[in-house]
Amino acid sequence: MAVARLTNLEADLRALGVIPVVALDRVEDALPLVDALSEGGLACAEITFRTAAAAGAIALVRAHRPEVLVGAGTILTTAQADAAIEAGAAFLVAPGFNAVVVDHALARAIPIIPGVCTPSEIEHALAREIWLLKLFPAGPIGGIPYLKALTGPYPMVRFVPTGGVTIANLAEYLAVPTVVACGGSWLAKADLVRAGDFDAIAALAGDAVAVARGVRGVEVGA
Numbered sequence: 328m329a330v331a332r333l334t335n336l337e338a339d340l341r342a343l344g345v346i347p348v349v350a351l352d353r354v355e356d357a358l359p360l361v362d363a364l365s366e367g368g369l370a371c372a373e374i375t376f377r378t379a380a381a382a383g384a385i386a387l388v389r390a391h392r393p394e395v396l397v398g399a400g401t402i403l404t405t406a407q408a409d410a411a412i413e414a415g416a417a418f419l420v421a422p423g424f425n426a427v428v429v430d431h432a433l434a435r436a437i438p439i440i441p442g443v444c445t446p447s448e449i450e451h452a453l454a455r456e457i458w459l460l461k462l463f464p465a466g467p468i469g470g471i472p473y474l475k476a477l478t479g480p481y482p483m484v485r486f487v488p489t490g491g492v493t494i495a496n497l498a499e500y501l502a503v504p505t506v507v508a509c510g511g512s513w514l515a516k517a518d519l520v521r522a523g524d525f526d527a528i529a530a531l532a533g534d535a536v537a538v539a540r541g542v543r544g545v546e547v548g549a
Contacts, residue, residue: 330456336418336438337459337485339396340508343371344501344539347532348400348489349515350377356520357384361395363525364515367532373420373510375400376407382414389415402439405431412437420487420510422463424448429455440487444468449481459485459507466491471499478505494534501542511535 340346347364349372351357357380361372374384376399388397398418399411408431411419419432419439432439433455442463443449452460462474465488469476474488488500489510500509514531 332436333438333457333459336440337507340371340459340487343369343396344508344543345369345497345511345514345532345535346371346373346398346487346508347514348373348375348510348512349520350375350517351380351384351520352378352517354380354383354387356523357387358391359523359525360515360520360528361388361392361397363529364532365392365395366529367534368536369514369532370394371396371398372515373398373400374416376403376411377401382410385411385414385416402428402432404428408432408435408437408439420461422461424451426451429457433457442489446477446480449477449484453481453484458483459487461510462486462488463510464490465500471496471503474500474503474506478503494531494538497535497538498542501539 347369374381385397388395396417398420399416400420402408402419402421405428408419408428412435422442424441424443429439429441440459440461442461485507486505487508487510492500492509493513497509500506515528519527
């Protein structure tokens with residue numbers, strides 16, 4: 328069951344090409360934010376547990392925008408994992424590979440995308456039959472050349488590069504065959520959300536979808 332759910336998640340994320348990574352200070356910003364992202368073609372959000380509003384925001388999106396694929400990011404503890412699951416998160420994302428958190432998520436049968444940046448961490452994931460991994464921080468640890476180097480010994484691994492990915496290099500990352508999608512923290516920056524500039528967020532999402540379509544075809548964001 329866990330393998331099937333991970334396979335389905337990989338397919339969903341590949342169809343998007345970009346995963347908006349967002350931190351919300353206020354729960355009430357969740358719906359206008361995902362509406363703006365959806366307007367731009369990205370009906371998805373990774374709502375990070377960097378703020379106290381995360382669980383409430385996820386629950387609100389799941390209740391009122393069930394068509395949006397909403398996950399929980401920056402999961403550092405089992406308590407955060409439980410809170411995200413109870414709120415209705417469809418998947419979890421972690422910045423690093425914490426075996427306790429990963430095993431807890433697997434025991435609760437929810438897909439988790441743990442962060443890795445070394446071959447050893449990749450092998451810890453493969454030992455648990457997790458092949459969809461967050462490469463973080465992608466840019467500072469070597470970017471696309473490093474990503475391509477990992478493909479040699481680990482052709483079965485699929486990556487979600489995050490950190491240092493921008494609209495300027497998005498196409499280059501998406502052109503790497505092992506990349507499923509890229510984490511996009513530039514799509515919904517805190518200042519735009521606080522200002523209520525959701526039109527700007529919709530435009531940024533649309534720009535990202537256009538780049539992804541240019542690399543992968545018109546099915547992206549459809």
